[in-house]
Amino acid sequence: MTADKTILIVGTYDTKDDELNYLGQCIRRQGGGVMTMDVSVLGDPGQPCDISKHQVAEAGGSTIQAAIDSEDENTAMQIMAEGAAAEALRLYREGAIDGVIVLGGTMGTDLALDVCAALPVGVPKYVVSTVSFSAMLPPERLAADIQMILWAGGLYGLNSVCQSSLSQAAGAVLGAARAVEPPKRDRPLIGMTSFGKTILHYMVKLKPELEKRGYEVAVFHATGMGGRAFESLASEGAFACVMDFATQEVVNHHMGSGISAGADRMTNAGRKGIPQIVSSACYDLVDLIGWQPIPERLQDRPTHAHNRLLTSVILSPEERREIAQVFGKKLAQASGPSIFLLPKGGGNEWDRPGAPLHDAEGLVAFNEAMQEAVPETTDLRVLECHVNDDAFSETVLEIFDEWVAQGVVPNGAA
Template sequence: MGNRILVVGTYDTKDDELTYLARRIRAQAGEVVTMDVSVLGEPKAPTDISKHDVAAAAGSSIAAAIAAEDENTAMQIMATGAARLARQWFQAGRFDGVIVLGGTMGTDLALDLCAALPMGVPKYVVSTVSFSPMIPPERLAADIQMILWAGGLYGLNSVCKASLSQAAGAVLGAVRAVEPPTRDRPLIGMTSFGKTVLRYMVALKPALEARGFEVAVFHATGMGGRAFESLAAEGAFAAVMDFAPQEVANHLFGSAITAGPDRMTTAGAQGIPQMVAPGCYDLLDVVGWHAPPDRFRDHPAHAHNRLLSSYLLGAEERRMVAREIAAKLAGATGPVTLFLPTQGCNEWDRPGAPLHDAGGLAAFCEEIRAVCPATARLVEIDAHINDAAFAEAVLAEFDDWCARGVIRA
């Protein structure tokens, strides 16, 4: 059972708050390792990892950070060093979870540090800007936890102590309770949405498990895509079934529901075998309480709930999505099969359904045929993506890949 927490912050300006946080962890029989990421001042007492250690890990020095005379440059030096040291110390077994305290500067650094640690390591950020739109989704570690540092901009008080003490209990409880991901079975990463719109996982998950694989299904609504890409970057997947690449369209057209510009590229860059299908390619998801981009105001829409609305793409916009998907797949270094269900790609686009557009579907299929990269195998299926025929075609390809040793067990 782990109980060692890495506590990170600027000890020159937040010593009292960081010391209080450490005291609350120790009061619950936890152990503390401290890291100072300040630049100008000194902590009241030495830390386990000094600011000089941090700067040196970035290939720099505190003197160089000060000489830059720019707080952004200085903090990026410290962020680089903190991320490298955190990764090294975790790999050496010197802590079990991390908590970082900060305002905008500390949060900027915290995002890099947390992203450097593997999935399953408890990562807590206590920040004055937690949940802020200033934080882009692509910088969030897939399993990061954030707690608003209410009333904590300067000095201790009863309001901020409530936040800090909860955070101390949260990170310590997490390291004691966490069951990290195992690697006892090869893992398949699959993207999808809920069963009201995409259903292939209902048939595929048990069939793949019966073949000896573990299946993780990611909800492709921004952060789900980030988790998917993060694990792909770690090389965690034996293969991916990226059947809901709607985040690609969201990013292309400026929606806030984005997984970042590297969506649908990481698995390919790692050489991981990819099966791809255009589930919900025809929809632009936007935050339900945001106004849609101007170009989509007159498009048919579906209000999924108060958080999420989907706008139907027109024929030319679908062609743009086809080209974007093809461009991303063209960079893959591993095998790629692109499945094209020619009768539709989400439950709302069937004939008679509210978002059916036969002309738009035909335009997309035509464009995919034209732009599919030579490095990808295009498999057309005369069925809807939610029909049994789609899942059967996927399993047939999967079995062939296994037989030929394409998938790494």
């Protein structure tokens, strides 16, 4: 029987030969094809792999002997990670594979993140790891559509517990390769950041209006991983234009919250030269993990418990001035058209006068500081409205239409 989809299996075949071969057997039993890649350094697999460890090291610009001679497991694994990522991308571009699955502990997972990050959105990418979902995994290293499963009981040798994880993962990656509908790219893509409709409203008006103009609109939930996916796609140049209005993840990162999209949040579109309209929705809040204690320095402030996972705490006027400076430095990295919209009336539904998180002094402090912080390379537009007012969305559409008319953004109707 001819396999309809081929899955690349990546792992250290010297120490996890049985587990990796079992994974391959599960995929083959379901009618899938398998290609194997060995990322071992010291040992050898029980039988040759399709992509040997020597090929992997050479693809990383080095050799297995150099990895061994380094006498450092971290250095050695980074050589293999660079090569594995390059080889996986080559195989995908050549049409040799339809998805990838990587198996490992901390070493294998470190490598797996590089492999998955190298492959474009729409290529099924699965990681079976003993540290899946761990706080060890920084958001900036997670591919936009990475999938993970916890490898329970999988530290050493096969058993019925770990086989349950491996067999599920085998079915998942093969099923994904068969079912996936990759991004079509038949219309220019607009990337927008927001939160739910209870706190931010602009997407409700903007998305259908932009779609009428012939654009596809992807709205990213800016609660850490949504912003990470947004930045990942921006770094690939996937967007024709970005409307990065919910920039609060920058605040979270600056304030040390665990709900972070990484240090490069609010920078990749600008660095890539993608036309960007940026604003400051929810700049006044730091989101904290709801089931953890509120840090002492943030206690005795107005808070909003959104649910059991997330609690929002308002910033002081001085902290808001700090955030304005952080925003300004990130805007300064833009190499393409860049506009910052400052809605002087506020940045979220909870900060309106009479609302539970309203702080008039803090609002004034941010507005003043932000007007000073916007760099000369970014066009500052000060709006006498709230971010949720129609006037905000109407201004966005006016700017966008001007950019289309000027050829800054490709015409979606063309």
